[in-house]
Structure formats: structure tokens, C-alpha cells
Amino acid sequence: MDGSADPFDIGFASFYLNRTNRSGVLNGGPIGGMDQTGNYKIDARFNKEALAERVRVIGLHARRISVTNTDGIKVIRKYARRSSTFIYADPPYFDKAGSLYLNSFRDDDHAKLADCLNGYCDAKWVLTYDNVPQVQELYSSRRSSLFSLNYSAHRVVKAQEIMVFSDSVEVPPGLAAGLANGSPE
Structure with a gap:
């Protein structure tokens, strides 16, 4: 702009x-x-x-x-330690990112985000991604849960995504079951 x-x-x-x-x-x-x-x-x-x-x-x-036009990692570093902060990270996904987003990530961008978030494992954050092996590798020390949703960009497709939780986020036992019935907006 x-x-x-x-x-x-x-x-x-x-x-x-x-x-x-x-x-x-x-x-x-x-x-x-x-x-x-x-x-x-x-x-x-x-x-x-x-x-x-x-x-x-x-x-x-x-x-x-607060709305900024700041790099997400800088935002995480600025706010993660505040007790009143809850971070929801929704990075560009691995599969089909080039066709879905105006700005997609390279592999090293995904790794930098993982390094940052894993460095704040005691902060309150949640991350969602497409369910691919790279996410499980990058966040292998964190808890995660799969959930299903419907995509409808070109045709209706049921897909699974993964939600990753920081260590300090309390995850209700029924969360995964509840998310499985949700649909994205």
C-alpha cells in the first residue's frame, strides 16, 4: 500500500x-x-x-x-510472553499453497515458524495446518489433534487438518470430537 x-x-x-x-x-x-x-x-x-x-x-x-502488517514471527515474539495473549496461528498450508494464497511459505519459512512457536511452548497458542508429515515432524514435541472439515473451493471434499497446541493450552477431552463436526467459515 x-x-x-x-x-x-x-x-x-x-x-x-x-x-x-x-x-x-x-x-x-x-x-x-x-x-x-x-x-x-x-x-x-x-x-x-x-x-x-x-x-x-x-x-x-x-x-x-490490534491489526498490523507485521511479519507473524515478529508478532509472536512481541506478544507471546504476555499472560493476556492467546495466539491462533494459521500459516499458509503445505499442499496447494501456491494456488490458495497470495503469499505462500517455502520450507524454511515453515521451519522458522515452528522454531519460533516451539520456543514459546509455555505461551498460549494454537496452530492449524493441513495434515501432512512435515507438520508432525516440525511439531513432534507438541500435542496435536486431527479434525475433519469440508473444503469447497472447486468441489466439495472432506479433508483432515491438524491442530497443534502449546504446552500451556488446556485441551478439553472432547475437543477433537467437537471439531470434527464443524465447518470452516
């Missing part, structure tokens, strides 16, 4: 594209396709009332939310 664009306009454009593009991927193309002949139309995930309510609830917590 060169400073000339209004941050509110940029934010709204990103929000709109997230809600109207396949799987929320900004460059994923519109839900229903350019000709709107798909099973779902561009407004399938753009329920104005429900989205307005979500924004209203987020607004209630605005004083407690």
Missing part, C-alpha cells in the same frame, strides 16, 4: 472479496463463476445481516484487537 489508498476502502474490498470468492481466496474467482452458472451464486456467503452482526460483535472488542 503506497499510503494513498484509504485503509477502510482496502479493508472493505478485502472483506467483500473474501465473502464472494471461492473459499474466501482473494484470487479464487467469484463463487458461481464469472458467468454465474454454478450451483451457488456470488452472494452465497454474503448475508448482509449476519455479516453486519459479526462486525458489530468484533467492534465490541475493538480496544482489545
